[in-house]
Amino acid sequence: MPDRKMEDNIAQFCGVTGASVKEAKKYLEKYKRVDIAVDAYYGDPSAIASATPQRTPAAPAASTSKLNALFDKYKDPDGTEITVDGTIALCADLGVEPEDVVLLAVAYELKSPRVGEWGRTGWVEGWKALGCDSLPAMKTTLGRLRTKLGQDADYFHKVYTRTFDFAKSEGQRSIGIDTATAFWSLLLPHAMTGGALTRIPPGDDNNAMQVDAPPFGQEQVQWWFEFLAEKGGKGVSKDTWNMFYDFIRSIDARFETYDMEAAWPSTIDDFVEYARERVKAS
Missing domain, CATH: 1.10.8 (Helicase, Ruva Protein; domain 3)
Structure with a gap:
């Protein structure tokens, strides 16, 4: 180098x-x-x-004019937004793949309306809040956001929740199973590996066997995908998307801690029955 x-x-x-x-x-x-x-x-x-904390001078505020110029560079020539072609060019300049999980954090920060689209207001205000007005600064920030998304539970939850609205088509109340699976495939392994998506310790009413049970992991995520492909119906509702986050954090890999009387979506109830049969079979 x-x-x-x-x-x-x-x-x-x-x-x-x-x-x-x-x-x-x-x-x-x-x-x-x-x-x-x-x-x-x-x-x-x-x-x-x-590490020894280092004092650094305050960085100058990000430039609105520079951000507008960058937006115009990637904007659709015939429209008012950055669309898919511009997003592909932006990703190339930032050195990331369009399917990189960090772009879901960027979409959250910039209030992206839909996959592969960015509005001018969200672009300028979002990057200014992150302190960026150049591609090198954006590249550095992507590294920070990627780490934060993997390690910060509160931040991951915010991005996770926002991803449903970002992923669904305008006017639709659910997202297709293939689409939901694609986004879960990006988000869940990243957070499980980094620690942002960890199991909540069981309460005092759980027995010792439940306390010692291994957490829901990536093998069980794959079971979820296979269940949805076989029996999931037409799509994933917002309620199922949001509650699946809570489900992962509360369940064990043998599905012993699941409360069938709790207010879980019926899709999750059905999955637990499916998964318990797989546990018995193995």
């Missing part, structure tokens, strides 16, 4: 993490990309504990 490029990456890494130049260089030499290096740093408790 050229020295100038390394200096720029070190500056970005230090700006996001507050780490020393020495630490930044160590992680960048190992992981090459800033976003991956930042993720690795935040996943290393010893690195964070040993």
